[in-house]
Amino acid sequence: MAKYARTEGTITHLWVAERRGRILWTREGKAGAKGRIQSHEHATDEAAAATLATMIAAKERDGYALVDTVSGVSSPFRLPLAAGGRGRNTSGGLDPPSSTAGSPPD
Numbered sequence: 001m002a003k004y005a006r007t008e009g010t011i012t013h014l015w016v017a018e019r020r021g022r023i024l025w026t027r028e029g030k031a032g033a034k035g036r037i038q039s040h041e042h043a044t045d046e047a048a049a050a051t052l053a054t055m056i057a058a059k060e061r062d063g064y065a066l067v068d069t070v071s072g073v074s075s076p077f078r079l080p081l082a083a084g085g086r087g088r089n090t091s092g093g094l095d096p097p098s099s100t101a102g103s104p105p106d
Helices: 043-062
Strands: 001-009 011-020 022-028 037-042 065-068
Touching: 001 043, 011 043, 022 043
Parallel strands: none
Antiparallel strands: 001 011, 001 065, 011 022, 022 037
16 A cells, blocks of 8 residues: 655645555545545456556656555545645545445455
């Protein structure tokens, strides 16, 4: 699990990635918003890990920096206090998809 952030002016963009086995979840958007969540299923655990490493490298090239290693995709979508966030959730939480196969872990 990892949360990355990039600030442009007064707007902070967040990207969160979480992998469990062959399934990789990502969530991205502006801090304080619900964000968009996607699931990616791979043939093997190794393929999912390789894809995650590639995605992280791409985000870092785009200027994102690691701000949290504990938050998963179901965590409140805000910048952590230690990274300069306000520590409040204005997103109202995240409603997981109805299908359990592609839904984020709790």
